[in-house]
Structure formats: C-alpha cells, structure tokens
Amino acid sequence: MGTLANTANIYSNTMRVSLGGDVLPRSVVSFWSSMGAPARTRNGKLWSSGFACEGGRGITPMGDYHAPVMPDECLAGLMPGEGKIIVDLTLGGGGHSEKLLQEGATVYGFDQDLEAIQFASERLARFGSQFIPVHSNFCRVAEELALRGVTQVDGVLIDLGVSSRQLDAAERGFSFMREGPLDMRMDATDSTLPTAADWVNTKDMEELMRVFFDYGEEKFSRRIAREIVDRRVSNPFETTAELADLIERIAPRRGPKHPATRVFQALRIAVNRELEVLESVLHSLPTLLVDGGRAAIITFHSLEDRAVKVYFHRCSTATLDDPTWPEPKPNPEYVFSLPRRKPYLPSDSEVRTNPRARSAKVRIAERLPRF
Ligand SMILES: C[S@@+](CC[C@H](N)C(=O)[O-])C[C@H]1O[C@@H](n2cnc3c(N)ncnc32)[C@H](O)[C@@H]1O
Numbered sequence: 001m002g003t004l005a006n007t008a009n010i011y012s013n014t015m016r017v018s019l020g021g022d023v024l025p026r027s028v029v030s031f032w033s034s035m036g037a038p039a040r041t042r043n044g045k046l047w048s049s050g051f052a053c054e055g056g057r058g059i060t061p062m063g064d065y066h067a068p069v070m071p072d073e074c075l076a077g078l079m080p081g082e083g084k085i086i087v088d089l090t091l092g093g094g095g096h097s098e099k100l101l102q103e104g105a106t107v108y109g110f111d112q113d114l115e116a117i118q119f120a121s122e123r124l125a126r127f128g129s130q131f132i133p134v135h136s137n138f139c140r141v142a143e144e145l146a147l148r149g150v151t152q153v154d155g156v157l158i159d160l161g162v163s164s165r166q167l168d169a170a171e172r173g174f175s176f177m178r179e180g181p182l183d184m185r186m187d188a189t190d191s192t193l194p195t196a197a198d199w200v201n202t203k204d205m206e207e208l209m210r211v212f213f214d215y216g217e218e219k220f221s222r223r224i225a226r227e228i229v230d231r232r233v234s235n236p237f238e239t240t241a242e243l244a245d246l247i248e249r250i251a252p253r254r255g256p257k258h259p260a261t262r263v264f265q266a267l268r269i270a271v272n273r274e275l276e277v278l279e280s281v282l283h284s285l286p287t288l289l290v291d292g293g294r295a296a297i298i299t300f301h302s303l304e305d306r307a308v309k310v311y312f313h314r315c316s317t318a319t320l321d322d323p324t325w326p327e328p329k330p331n332p333e334y335v336f337s338l339p340r341r342k343p344y345l346p347s348d349s350e351v352r353t354n355p356r357a358r359s360a361k362v363r364i365a366e367r368l369p370r371f
Pocket of ligand 1: 066067068069089090091092093094095096097110111112113116136137138139159160161162163164186277
C-alpha cells in the first residue's frame with residue numbers, strides 16, 4: 001500500500017492550483033487543517049479535529065472513517081462482477097467501492113472532498129488500475145468519464161450526504177457538537193464556494209428563513225433568521241459554536257435532538273447545493289447507464305428521498321393519462337424499470353451497530369433497453 005505522501009503527490013496538480021497566490025487562501029487553510037494541521041481563525045483561535053489521528057496526520061484508522069450503509073443491499077441491487085464498470089459517485093472512505101472491487105468490477109470513485117479521495121485511494125491501492133479516483137462534483141460525471149474514455153457504465157452508486165469523518169472533523173464545520181470554523185463545504189479546495197459563515201453573514205433574512213424552513217423544516221426559522229441578521233451587524237459569525245448557541249437560546253432543547261440539528265442540516269444542503277446537484281445527476285442516469293444497467297441511491301432525509309422517488313416513479317411509468325385526453329399517451333421519459341417498488345430499509349441489527357443507518361433508504365432502478 002502506498003504512503004500518504006505518495007498519494008498526495010499523485011494529486012499535486014490539483015493542489016498546486018489551490019496553493020497559488022501569496023496569501024494563504026481559505027481553501028488551503030481548510031485543506032491542510034483537514035489533513036491534521038490546525039487552522040487558525042481571524043481571532044487566532046486554533047481548531048483541531050478532535051479525531052483519532054494516525055501519525056498526527058488527522059487520518060483515522062480505515063475502519064473509523066465511515067461505515068458503509070446497507071452494503072449487501074447495494075451489491076444485490078448493482079450486481080457487480082468481472083468486466084463490469086461501476087461508478088461510485090460518493091466515494092467517501094471507499095467502503096462501498098471496496099465491496100464492488102472485491103466482486104471484480106472496475107470502479108470509478110468520485111468525491112468532491114480531496115481528503116476522501118486521498119484516504120480512499122490509499123485504502124484501495126491494492127486493486128491497482130481496477131480503481132480510478134476522480135476528484136470532482138458528481139454533477140460533472142459525464143464530462144469526467146468522457147475525459148477518461150468512458151461513455152456508458154453498468155452501474156451507478158450514490159450514497160448521499162456527508163461522511164462520518166466529515167461530521168467528526170471539527171475544522172470542517174459540519175457539526176454543532178464540535179467547535180470549528182463555520183465552513184461546511186464538502187469541496188474545501190474550492191475557494192470560490194461560499195462557506196456557511198458567508199451564508200449566514202450575507203444572505204438577507206427572507207433567504208435565510210426560506211433555507212431553514214425548506215431544507216430543515218425549522219419552525220423557529222423566522223426568529224432564528226432575524227436574530228442572525230441583528231447579531232451579524234456588529235459581530236459576524238465565525239464558528240459553529242456561535243451559531244449553535246444562538247439557536248439554542250431561541251429554540252430550547254426538547255427531546256433528544258439538539259435544537260441546532262435542523263438549521264445545520266439546512267445550511268449544509270444550501271452551501272453544497274445538494275438538491276440541485278442531485279436533480280442534475282438523476283437526469284444524467286438514463287444516458288450514462290447501458291441497457292440493463294442499474295442505479296442504487298441511498299438517501300438519509302425526506303427531501304433527498306422524495307427527489308429520487310419522484311424521478312424514478314416518473315421514469316418508470318409507461319403511459320401518461322389525463323381526463324381531458326381521448327386516450328393515454330406513451331411517456332417520453334419511460335426509461336427505467338424498478339426491480340423493487342419499495343426501498344430497502346436497514347435491518348435492526350445494522351441500526352444497532354451503525355445508528356447512522358437508521359434513516360437510510362436504498363432505491364434501485366434498471367435502465368430499459370433502447371430500441
Ligand atoms: C455518505 S459519504 C459516502 C460514504 C461511502 N459510501 C463509504 O462507504 O465510505 C458521502 C460522500 O460523498 C461526497 N459527496 C457528497 N455530495 C457529493 C457531490 N455532489 N459530488 C461529489 N461528492 C459528493 C462527500 O464528500 C462524502 O465524502
């Protein structure tokens with residue numbers, strides 16, 4: 001297995017782009033802090049990941065990065081094997097990819113998080129050219145595969161959301177449980193992307209309210225948005241703790257969920273444009289998959305699941321009907337069959353060993369033959 005230093009060299013082109021410039025850009029601060037070097041805020045505060053580190057690099061033992069959710073159901077859905085090409089669009093720690101590779105498939109592993117790409121590349125190095133990492137947002141899947149001479153694939157896996165590693169790393173700013181910079185960008189190398197702090201410090205009250213309500217179903221969204229706008233005039237938000245404290249004052253803790261859970265989820269979805277890129281990748285599936293090729297999509301909340309369910313349902317309906325039409329019409333979007341109408345849900349034993357799986361659903365669709 002290669003060393004981390006070797007892996008970093010492989011990606012040196014990507015890194016050089018973000019390292020250009022005299023002032024250390026935010027992307028580099030985030031990137032290096034995610035690799036274990038502490039980052040510093042305007043106030044000179046230091047963040048550390050608070051995560052088990054190997055050799056002080058902020059990289060955890062492989063098993064701890066992220067436990068893959070419903071791996072057996074994904075394998076049953078994707079039917080990987082020798083000679084098959086599968087794209088894992090959310091590589092993370094490489095847990096699902098490893099299973100696909102063990103079945104003999106060639107795997108293209110996409111992730112917009114450079115640290116995930118580096119970690120999984122090292123974990124999967126033993127598979128040699130059978131595994132091809134791609135540092136990219138999955139909304140560019142068709143272009144990135146075309147650059148590598150691939151136009152169609154046998155399977156697509158999408159495991160939405162953030163990894164345990166991203167949540168646990170204080171310096172990535174995803175968690176209200178750990179004090180860190182209010183960042184939340186999955187691609188911390190892209191300094192053009194607004195961070196969560198940029199969002200709360202600049203968006204108008206109506207927009208903040210809409211995001212908290214639409215993406216977090218937060219019933220105190222108006223009050224939280226108003227207090228954010230009042231406070232930031234004299235004291236802009238920098239840290240996860242500052243935002244979590246404000247929310248806790250407005251929406252006191254009731255039940256087991258921290259009151260900041262919904263607002264943090266909403267901000268993460270907005271910062272990473274999660275629903276837009278999901279829509280875009282769903283629409284690329286019919287072209288990307290070979291006849292009989294399969295997609296398996298794991299969702300964790302109702303907004304994601306609704307988008308996938310509605311799209312798969314629409315594209316697996318043979319005819320469209322309307323009371324004003326003389327007869328039903330063929331559906332031009334009819335490209336999928338659904339091997340299972342209902343999603344797979346995690347077993348009780350999986351939820352016991354991996355509580356993060358409790359809200360997961362896996363939906364499978366199969367590309368119909370083209371005529
Ligand atoms: C739930 S984790 C995947 C875990 C993985 N299946 C495993 O077994 O370790 C989701 C990963 O997808 C990545 N991701 C989420 N949205 C993405 C997008 N639009 N493009 C590329 N990567 C994305 C995140 O950075 C994260 O590493």
